[in-house]
Ligand SMILES: O=c1ccn([C@@H]2O[C@H](COP(=O)(O)OP(=O)(O)O[C@H]3O[C@H](CO)[C@@H](O)[C@H](O)[C@H]3O)[C@@H](O)[C@H]2O)c(=O)[nH]1
């Protein structure tokens with residue numbers, strides 16, 4: 259009888275040159291050790307003049323700092339591995355059983371984080387290559403800004419053009435601003451389609467920009483959508499009840515894009531309750547509010563979190579994460595997957611994207627500490643033996659059941 263071969267959904271490969279690196283690292287370690295032997299055996303005698311004594315102390319502190327820094331970097335460089343995912347296998351085995359994913363986007367200030375940037379991030383995650391009925395996007399607005407709500411309303415309408423366009427022509431990246439700024443490339447989609455979507459995008463962008471500049475929402479839109487009434491009772495950003503608006507409800511069957519009847523993911527606006535006696539000024543508190551709200555709407559078992567200034571540059575990211583979570587052999591060991599961050603425009607003349615590569619390398623080696631290079635994934639085991647793991651920072655995907663965010 260033919261034996262069934264197990265094909266994993268992701269694989270791990272050790273980076274090349276690890277032995278050479280360990281040898282090199284060992285020689286540096288010997289060097290550091292000898293420095294300390296020298297320092298310990300050459301303490302300045304009591305009669306040393308003051309200037310020389312301070313020189314000795316200064317040098318010793320510098321060496322101490324270097325040694326500490328060097329030991330820290332070794333955690334990140336000792337054991338680098340690369341993980342790759344097999345999304346086709348995932349699709350073949352589990353396309354119909356893919357779990358629901360709730361995407362949380364956080365914003366806190368319409369001046370520092372302009373609404374047009376926020377909605378570009380929102381549109382990039384709405385356009386994930388994932389079944390739309392299983393995707394829900396929540397925007398948490400800690401500024402409780404009508405302007406951000408207005409921008410999201412505009413985005414919910416533009417999504418009817420943007421999502422079918424992305425899916426039809428498989429465009430990347432799926433933040434419209436980022437995509438249209440690289441539009442000179444030799445793309446496969448027909449110019450006519452691109453230009454007409456670009457025009458609709460630019461009209462929306464201009465409306466949002468004007469409203470933001472004037473701090474005023476067009477009266478026709480204000481009258482048209484009942485959601486704006488929520489602000490009638492808001493006297494201050496720091497003192498208001500929760501504002502919740504479902505702009506697109508994926509549970510309704512008739513929610514479709516303009517073209518070829520694509521379904522759209524759920525889209526929700528939330529500004530959590532604020533009271534002056536509570537210090538709720540942190541992202542963690544917003545995330546906890548999002549968990550409570552999403553559990554009553556879409557209740558996806560998987561949560562993905564992005565900051566509003568970081569659009570998704572890969573429409574398959576969610577599927578990548580699923581390859582880790584749904585792997586038959588190792589999936590149960592993984593609590594969350596974290597993506598490395600890429601930066602654009604760090605300097606005006608970074609023509610060849612050098613900074614981007616260097617920073618990615620640094621982040622990748624950070625990931626190597628946990629044994630994961632291109633993704634950070636963490637096992638559910640360990641830490642007090644109760645399956646608790648702590649996650650800091652950027653773009654994590656979690657299991658819903660496991661998370662609590664520390665902060666208000
Ligand atoms: O009261 C607040 C304050 C901030 N935020 C949002 O939290 C995110 C991060 O805040 P930011 O001030 O931009 O901090 P950064 O240093 O840029 O963010 C990094 O550091 C944070 C704290 O460790 C992490 O949570 C972030 O994921 C990581 O990008 C942003 O989307 C904010 O809109 C809120 O939702 N509510």
Ligand SMILES: [Mn+2]
Nearest residue numbers: 565566567568
């Ligand atoms: Mn930020």
